[in-house]
Amino acid sequence: MDKSSAEKEALLNVFAAFVRPLTRVAFDYGITAGEIAGVIRRVYIEALEARLKEQNRPTTDARLAAVSGLPRSDVSALREAVREGAPLGSRQYNFDQIAVVLSVWNTHKDFLGAYGIPVDLDVEKAEGSARRSFPELVSIASPDVDPETMLEGLLAAKAVEVVDNRTVRCLERAFVPKGSDAAARIERAGRFLGVVAGNFVHNLLRAEGDPFYFERVVVSDEILTNASRDSFLAISAQKGQELMGELDSFLSHLQPTEPNAAGKKYGLGIYFFEEPATNGPVARSVTTQQDDVNNERPAPLEEIDVLAPRRRKE
Secondary structure (H helix, E strand, O other): OOOOHHHHHHHHHHHHHHHHHHHHHHHHOOOOHHHHHHHHHHHHHHHHHHHHHHOOOOOOHHHHHHHHOOOHHHHHHHHHHHHHOOOOOOOHHHHHHHHHHHHHHHHOHHHEOHHHOEOOEEOOOOOOOOOOEHHHHHHHHOOOOOHHHHHHHHHHOOOEEEEOOOEEEEOOOOOOOOOOOHHHHHHHHHHHHHHHHHHHHHHHHOOOOOOOOOOOOOOOOOOOOHHHHHHHHHHHHHHHHHHHHHHHHHHHOOOOOOOOOOOOOOOOOOOOOOOOOOOOOOOOOOOOHHHHHHOOOOOOOOOOOOOOOOOOOO
């Protein structure tokens, strides 16, 4: 497929838009432009090597250097760094396990009480007790995790509380890192920024027959006051949480896969955002329902004034 210079420039603008908001965090942590460039070079070489392997082509330092435009010495150093192994996202797996435990607690029939509210659990399983215990929950949701370690993680996330040193009470339906655990929030941000970018890449490069991934945006046409912003934020949080709860319940009733089955996870994210104001209305990225059904290419961008003020009738 031929790529025009305009398309390449547009893609470089995507990289710039992706990095620009993150530079504010980089400043706070003393991260230099050189360090960011080093991460990009490493990721590029890793991805390029994987692609050449898929195509059954040689993956020598010389070839990677020629394709990437990097000096051969840099390529050798980057590949050596990958082979040595760097601590990238080492805690993310634990975060996923915490999220699964909360999801099971809020959806599994054995851990729900009246009106679908998660029941309180014993800290430890008491012999002869009919009450459910926290170790039982963990054995179902994440059997490879030590219950005590999981409880510590949930307490740190303020997703549960322990009452009288005997009972564990669920406080949250979903796991969102809180408090001073900045590393947890940063790792979480990296994970989900990546999947958002992956959504657009999938839709841009998808092959014939691949599904079109859901992609919708709604933006106010006019600059909002702080009061209007807060109202929009409140209704977004309410409706978004309701939808997340419905989808979580839907997923919990799907037929489970076999243990250790290969494949991919799928999800849906909802994010409230802000962006610089423009001099005119903002075009929404809206596709027709037909795109999702028969996998046709997306329709051209269509502008919908969802939040525009209603015009008075003459």
